[in-house]
Amino acid sequence: xxxxxxxxxxxxxxxxxxxxxxxxxxxxxxxxxxxxxxxxxxxxxxxxxxxxxxxxxxxxxxxxxxxxxxxxxxxxxxxxxxxxxxxxxxxxxxxxxxxxxxxxxxxxxxxxxxxxxxxxxxxxxxxxxxxxxxxxxxxxxxxxxxxxxxxxxxxxxxxxxxxxxxxxxxxxxxxxxxxxxxxxxxxxxxxxxxxxxxxxxxxxxxxxxxxxxxxxxxxxxxxxxxxxxxxxxxxxxxxxxxxxxxxxxxxxxxxxxxxxxxxxxxxxxxxxxxxxxxxxxxxxxxxxxxxxxxxxxxxxxxxxxxx
Amino acid sequence: xxxxxxxxxxxxxxxxxxxxxxxxxxxxxxxxxxxxxxxxxxxxxxxxxxxxxxxxxxxxxxxxxxxxxxxxxxxxxxxxxxxxxxxxxxxxxxxxxxxxxxxxxxxxxxxxxxxxxxxxxxxxxxxxxxxxxxxxxxxxxxxxxxxxxxxxxxxxxxxxxxxxxxxxxxxxxxxxxxxxxxxxxxxxxxxxxxxxxxxxxxxxxxxxxxxxxxxxxxxxxxxxxxxxxxxxxxxxxxxxxxxxxxxxxxxxxxxxxxxxxxxxxxxxxxxxxxxxxxxxxxxxxxxxxxxxxxxxxxxxxxxxxxxxxxxxxxxxxxxxxxxxxxxxxxxxxxxxxxxxxxxxxxxxxxxxxxxxxxxxxxxxxxxxxxxxxxxxxxxxxxxxxxxxxxxxxxxxxxxxxxxxxxxxxxxxxxxxxxxxxxxxxxxxxxxxxxxxxxxxxxxxxxxxxxxxxxxxxxxxxxxxxxxxxxxxxxxxxxx
Numbered sequence: 001x002x003x004x005x006x007x008x009x010x011x012x013x014x015x016x017x018x019x020x021x022x023x024x025x026x027x028x029x030x031x032x033x034x035x036x037x038x039x040x041x042x043x044x045x046x047x048x049x050x051x052x053x054x055x056x057x058x059x060x061x062x063x064x065x066x067x068x069x070x071x072x073x074x075x076x077x078x079x080x081x082x083x084x085x086x087x088x089x090x091x092x093x094x095x096x097x098x099x100x101x102x103x104x105x106x107x108x109x110x111x112x113x114x115x116x117x118x119x120x121x122x123x124x125x126x127x128x129x130x131x132x133x134x135x136x137x138x139x140x141x142x143x144x145x146x147x148x149x150x151x152x153x154x155x156x157x158x159x160x161x162x163x164x165x166x167x168x169x170x171x172x173x174x175x176x177x178x179x180x181x182x183x184x185x186x187x188x189x190x191x192x193x194x195x196x197x198x199x200x201x202x203x204x205x206x207x208x209x210x211x212x213x214x215x216x217x218x219x220x221x222x223x224x225x226x227x228x229x230x231x232x233x234x235x236x237x238x239x240x241x242x243x244x245x246x247x248x249x250x251x252x253x254x255x256x257x258x259x260x261x262x263x264x265x266x267x268x269x270x271x272x273x274x275x276x277x278x279x280x281x282x283x284x285x286x287x288x289x290x291x292x293x294x295x296x297x298x299x300x301x302x303x304x305x306x307x
Numbered sequence: 308x309x310x311x312x313x314x315x316x317x318x319x320x321x322x323x324x325x326x327x328x329x330x331x332x333x334x335x336x337x338x339x340x341x342x343x344x345x346x347x348x349x350x351x352x353x354x355x356x357x358x359x360x361x362x363x364x365x366x367x368x369x370x371x372x373x374x375x376x377x378x379x380x381x382x383x384x385x386x387x388x389x390x391x392x393x394x395x396x397x398x399x400x401x402x403x404x405x406x407x408x409x410x411x412x413x414x415x416x417x418x419x420x421x422x423x424x425x426x427x428x429x430x431x432x433x434x435x436x437x438x439x440x441x442x443x444x445x446x447x448x449x450x451x452x453x454x455x456x457x458x459x460x461x462x463x464x465x466x467x468x469x470x471x472x473x474x475x476x477x478x479x480x481x482x483x484x485x486x487x488x489x490x491x492x493x494x495x496x497x498x499x500x501x502x503x504x505x506x507x508x509x510x511x512x513x514x515x516x517x518x519x520x521x522x523x524x525x526x527x528x529x530x531x532x533x534x535x536x537x538x539x540x541x542x543x544x545x546x547x548x549x550x551x552x553x554x555x556x557x558x559x560x561x562x563x564x565x566x567x568x569x570x571x572x573x574x575x576x577x578x579x580x581x582x583x584x585x586x587x588x589x590x591x592x593x594x595x596x597x598x599x600x601x602x603x604x605x606x607x608x609x610x611x612x613x614x615x616x617x618x619x620x621x622x623x624x625x626x627x628x629x630x631x632x633x634x635x636x637x638x639x640x641x642x643x644x645x646x647x648x649x650x651x652x653x654x655x656x657x658x659x660x661x662x663x664x665x666x667x668x669x670x671x672x673x674x675x676x677x678x679x680x681x682x683x684x685x686x687x688x689x690x691x692x693x694x695x696x697x698x699x700x701x702x703x704x705x706x707x708x709x710x711x712x713x714x715x716x717x718x719x720x721x722x723x724x725x726x727x728x729x730x731x732x733x734x735x736x737x738x739x740x741x742x743x744x745x746x747x748x749x750x751x752x753x754x755x756x757x758x759x760x761x762x763x764x765x766x767x768x769x770x771x772x773x774x775x776x777x778x779x780x781x782x783x784x785x786x
Binding site: 047048049050051052054070071072139140141146149157159162164249250252253254255266267269270272275 | 414454592612743760773
């Protein structure tokens, strides 16, 4: 009897594995193998000079050294962070505000579902399409400029893409518009997970809404906030499509909007897999550390809750 | 049991559908023309054409519809699969012609060539690339003797004598280091300064090409004229990128020569001259093709942008790119004139190369000979398509009578000047790195003109970084 039962269990497990196959195969082919080969190739000199293949020659850590000593890796890293911050700061502020409003039952907001959908919508547009749109809107003779000139605000068109700060702000703004809906939903979920009795108790004690927000909501939201912060940072480090399209891959002006991945992409002109691989490995390590922090910060808390 | 069968089915369906997505790349999809009625009546003009031993499919790599149209319109016996769209291919005798179009944007066309050419010989007969086209900017990459992806024309049986009417520069571009010719072009793209006649009359007091030339005969007078035009609120050229090609065509040392990387004096002269013009407001840093001022200058009354005095370009530029068939453009009103300008130069042109490993050598040979050497065909191209053809005899003919007068240029016959220009183009100063270097140079120095780099040295350093990224093999030279 017990044997039969066990057999059944095993058989069900097998179905489970079979249903896992699609994911595993996709993961191995498109993630794991590329990951390993990237690391492998980063130790080689391997590129095309015209149609001639140079290498692959094993050169150890030479690519890693070259990246640190020669390239402007630090500059691109700080570009990436600056642009990310420009997008992230307003994003987190607005998301907190919206999340607090949406999750506050005393406000009795109408049409919540509609607004939740609307704020999420920008995320559904392809980043490159969004970027093209902004490129056209803010072009030297684009609609924004002609509106500003006709309204008498500017005397002559402002060259947005020739100004370091304007270009960075535009990229940050696009990321902000695309991602604040997503963040709002995450934060809202976090806020709704807070025990309502805490809010009620605070209200009974005469706390103002502001005090409730700062003293109860925010501290209890900390793990989610950290999660949002770190995942956004990881996403920000991989920022590519928006600035790539907006600046036509040049990171202009003066490479001030060149992000790390755009720099990586520059190496692919000559199919320089060694150098690009080394850069990827740096990013991989950085992302790994950040993920580890998320893991540490969010993991044990859940266990405590379960107890 | 039912459940089990169902789930097994589902699971296998899932896996199978996914696998189908991964593999199954057996159908290469050139724009083919199956089901085209083949009439045996029409045979290719001169060649033995389709020997039994030769392939039945001719694959041609192109980046736009230009060559497809030329071949369809002018190659005897070509039947279009789709009368409205030549890129859909067709038939020559019983050989099916496919055009594989890969747009040039973002280096995509070269990536395509890089992917298909090296292994071409080992492909199945019908999938082999037989002909590919290249442009001057990167021709050296593909005619390289070591790489050997383009067949030497001599191997096809085309002799130097066959090509005697072509201009020397068009041959130099596709000659490898050992002196073997590996391509041929039907165009000679010598270019000049295209000026606005009305503006010339108003500011310079004349619109005759020879007299206008006096005001733009070298860079110094060109810049002085810029000031005169600037007083009236006109731009001498739409963009600094316009004149870059003129300066860079007239360098004394190529970017890379004998293991040395050089920024030529003439290119630095472009920087200095352009900086002055830009700072004075006599030009802009617009990108070619997309810039608002650059495009606006084609209009007789541009909105929101200043009027432009001159563009630099060859025949195809004023014939096709300046909006001659649109109302309200200067070209439409025949308001442009053509003169030599400060320095001679050329721009563009398309070369036909036979792909190494082709299984249609006889047909390829005939296409190259017909399209690039046949006087009758070339005169037809010149008259129907207004191409400035790569044929000394035909150009001479066109220059000698009124058949070469162009309405766009207010009735001026440009062919004598263009023919003279084509003789003077000197192609010995090119290197395989030109396209990447020129592009990076313009990108970096746009920022310099706009004051984003404090000094020229800073900009030069940034330029070298960009080149090092594109061409890792140059890194040592750049130090």
